[in-house]
Amino acid sequence: MKVAVVMGGASPEHQVSLASGRGIAKAVEVLGHTAIPLVIDADGNWIDGQHEAIEILQACDVTIPALHGEGGEDGRLQGFLDQLQVPYVGSGVAASAVGLDKHLTKSVLTAHGIPVTPGVTLRGTDLTDTEAALQKLKLAGLDFPLFVKPANGGSSFGVTRATNLTTLLTAIADAAVLDPNVLVEREMAGREIDLAVLEFPDGRVETAPALEIHADPGQPFFNATAKYDSSATRFVVPAPLDPELALRLRRTAIEVFEVLGCAGLARVDFFVTSTGEAVVNEINTFPGFTPASQFPRMWAAAGLSYAEVVDTLIRTAVARG
Template sequence: MDKPTVAVAFGGRSSEHGVSCVTAGGVLGAIDRERWNVVALGITSDGRWTVASDAPEDWAIVDGKLPTVKDDGETVLLPVSAGDKIWRVEGHDGHIRHLANIDVVFPVLHGPYGEDGTLQGALELLDIRYVGAGVLASALGMDKEFMKTAFKAAGLPVTPDVVLYPGDDVEGHRADVEALGLPLFVKPARAGSSMGISRVDDLTELEAAVAEAVLHDPKVLIERGVSGREIETAVLATATEVRVSPAGEIVAGDDHAFYDFEAKYLDEGHVRLLCPTTLPAGVADVVADYARRAFRAVGAEGLARVDAFVAEDGTVTVNEINTMPGFTTTSMYPRMWASAGVEYPELVQTLLETALERRIGLR
């Protein structure tokens, strides 16, 4: 029988374009080419879909610089109707040629215009199977305000916050912000990879922190800082079960006030990722339970990483869920599964098989 074809889609229009490219390199290197035909779909920073290199080494960080998808002047064309599996390419001269019959898409875009349900919606319209969460879960997981709304409805503890909507003046919310106490974390409401996040230890820093967040999203969250350990848990769901990995812990060095973008991707030597980590008796069970409930609260599918804080007294607070977590070979999601005996290639294979078997349409 012919091998099924997977298209790895990456890049995109968000500020996490480069991170997505690095994630793609990891996934492309883990797919078993004896079992799958592989097509690499790169999306440029201005939204053009192109045929990209499927060589993992072409998407590595080099000299501290993240890779990017280049515009080669050709455009990948999605199928023209639901159920059509034929993807095409429009060349420089306008000639259209066949690219591949694609059976499943592995979308490793991070941030808006990819991880937020927009790409998933396009694939749903065309009855194309794909890895990971659907439209609603992706949108909820991207928007931290509504993510927390779903968590609270499920009875999960979350960090108190103040939301600034587009056009809001910080001064108009000064009293509510002051009531949160210090330190504060100011975040774009719909971004990931710690893009645009600032720690505020003095309220004189607030306006600058909000201005930095607005560069990534006009909607901003101001959250109360939580003193405690940063704990992450990986969730893997198939048609028959939802599995939770052993918990991992992030320990940032003195050079980083928190686990920011630089610490995640450019300065790993100053950050320790403990997989698995040791938690007090009973706390590990709470962390795992909260991870399952958070996954269910947003209606996630396939995979997710759930982040939480564990205070000194053992209290657990859910921070967020990432429906398409960082998936480089050094990212926490695959490392936590590796600590449980599930290596990267097996993880990728499980996700692809689950997506290929998943029913099309409403689930």
């Protein structure tokens, strides 16, 4: 098959997407297909030109939109591909849009009785009116330490741990540069556990063994530096979990996937407290996909190689049409 691999994009995750796209394109070639890389530059322009890109996409059998963050993982590219009637890997417009928007994700999951990290969303005058923002946090029962992040985005860009009013106001201002909606959440003390969800061509949805993150102790939390640039960060897979907790996380991850209407793949991130409470932190509808990324690591622990995971994604997308 001819497989288009779209990568890059205008989000802060541009370089991460390029790395994911290159890894996927290499796997596509290993599988015996023809990989056709299509790069969107950091300003959001197709390097080959939009008209040329449309012709290439329509000439391919399937597209892998290996974009992370806004402009690619948020439903915009998926809608574009739907208009072109091009089969593609992963979730459609609605699930992609909701999945990237952390506020909407939490609202939908809460409505379905799925526990999420407690928090509030600040927008409009909340971002500049300190008293209004503090009142909103007080009503929600939120106190320091807090995590502040853009409502749309990933790779920990724009995420800050705030321990007092000064750091909170700075964090809100920094996050607001990246997104007009800013999420302020309670710090969850406990373990960070990820689940990889994969849809198979016959419609089955499965999870790989869970992964536990042990972030670089030299960093304040699992930030972008700890994620991409630190040799001190460790990913333990399979995560040491008792059978009951492992089953609960697996069932919840699949429920999140299905409630949000996802397709193809997703990574669901949890916090597990010392009392065994598990809450959903977020979902990534197209998670980092380099050979060293968490998603492929988890499936490697299940016995699926990187190329085999890419093969499953392609075959599932083609089967779905």
